Amino acid sequence: MITITEKEFNQLATYIKSYYGIYLKPEKQALVMGRLQHVLMEKNFRNFTDYYDYLVSDKTGNAASILINKITTNHTFFMREAEHFDYFKDKVLPYLKNTVTDKDLRIWSAGCSSGEEPYTLAMIMDEYFGWEKHLWDSKVLATDISGSVLEKAVTGIYKSEDISALPPEWKHYYLKRQDEEHYIFQDKIKNEVIFRQFNLINRSFPFKKKFHVIFCRNVMIYFDSKTKQELVQKFYDYLEYGGYLFIGHSESLNHDDTRFKYLMPAVYRKE
Template identity: 40%
Template structure:
């Protein structure tokens, strides 16, 4: 295994914090273990050489690869189920009651391999069926890693990830689940637009959302980066829009201008 020198470690920690808001101050061993094989694949014998290549890569793919290996893409379908229940019971009816166009813009920020945005798509379909309403949605799903976005677009997953999903949803949206893997319904996949984006970059003013899901992402951030992300998310919300975060990431009054309305759910004031 290629050893990580103190100066290299310091440089990587600084780079990841400045560019992506990720705090790796106590992750020296993790960096060595997860990145050594990547360095060997590129024919490198030092982390300094790898970081130089990352800086020179204008496409951003190497940086995305680095983020992908140094963070845990742990997710599954119907994770933190009460959020999806709250969407159906309260959030969607409230937003549609005030919508002129009947169209909702939704952003899954830090979507990882896609389980969250596809669960969201199923939730929306079920809401339309149960309520017998017309609902048009535009779902944007973003992540910094091109590799995880490729997996999300492909839509193939291990069957074990379906354990928490309602049986009826499995039958409707998950195709053949008799083997070791399954594929998400093509019509459901067509409802999601995937894009590579850095959460540290502000969303363009032309893109504003009724609902933002940014769940279990802030756990990697230090206080300064977390505050920067929160501001970006607040600015990207429409007035009256909702932000859903992980239950382990609750915001304090000092951190946000949004008002808490449900557990790990916040709303932007309408005025």
Template identity: 55%
Template structure:
């Protein structure tokens, strides 16, 4: 196994933090070496310094995407943290239905991963607005830094086991059966989700219009305090007044320093 020097570890972890916000402490050195060793070998490199140079000159971002896949856990599933979805359908969507005059509902899933979360949201929106679909524009933006998980999400193919958390009527209405073990998201639902690669560390978010609902769950667990605070401020600015932010239940926002209003665990509102 190729060993990593202190300088190499620092250069690579600084690169990771600069380009993804992920903060790796010294105790993560063994994990980093173990997970990146296969990439170094695949490129026939003889040191982590050579790998660092490869990262620096990767203009397309493919190597960064592969790196992020290796060091993060894309652990997601349909209806994850179901309390959020109950609150969304019982409180948030009725409020949006009453108050959005132009019928243009803008939703952003800021950590799309392999698609389970954005498709869950798309199903909830389709179900809620099913009798009002003609008058509402409710497309959902789903972004992630990783190219590979975005490709997986666009395909929308999931095992029968992964769909087990969904009501059977949803599986029937929103998925096509491929075989006994696999299902694919129907094209009509796929068309409601726009997938894009996007880095949450961008100094300015380039969106022309603000969102009414943002899901940014289980992302900030990787960030240090400064990066997290900067992201929270950008998410606040990206929301319409009265808009809602959903974060992971293992995450929190300081009520003393944020402009967000705390609503319930992992749910905040721009006032």
């Protein structure tokens, strides 16, 4: 195994923090070494210094793309923190149905990983609006920094055990069996989610219209306090008044640093 020195780790950690906002604590040194081991061996690098030189000199973006795919965890599952989806269905959608007069709903799943969250939101909205669904533009924007998980998400294919937490009626109406071990989402749901690669620490966001709801759950745990505070401010700026922000239960917003109003654990509102 090719070992990583403290200096080499600090070089990589600084690069990752600068370009992706992810803060790697010193105790993550072994994790970084393990996840990048195959890359170094494949490229015949003798050490992590050679790898770093290759990374910063590569103009194609391929090296950086492989790095972020290796470093990010991307662990999620259907119905994670299910009370958020209940609140979205029972509180948020009724409010939006009564207040969004042009029927243009703008929902963003930021840090969508392999697609479980945005597909769930699409099913909830299809079920909620029922026969009126065709009157609404309710496509979900789903973004992630990792191209590899987005490739999986776009397929809409999941193992049987992956969808075990979904209600039986959803499995019946929204998915179809692909083979003995896999299900695939039907087009009526797949077409409701727009997947894009996006870096949340970009200096500016490209969106022309503000969102009504932003889900960014279990993403900011990888950021330091300054990066997190700057991102939360961007979310505030890109939400409509009355809009909602959902974060992970392991995350929280500092009341003194944000204008968001706390509603319930990990749910905030712009007022």
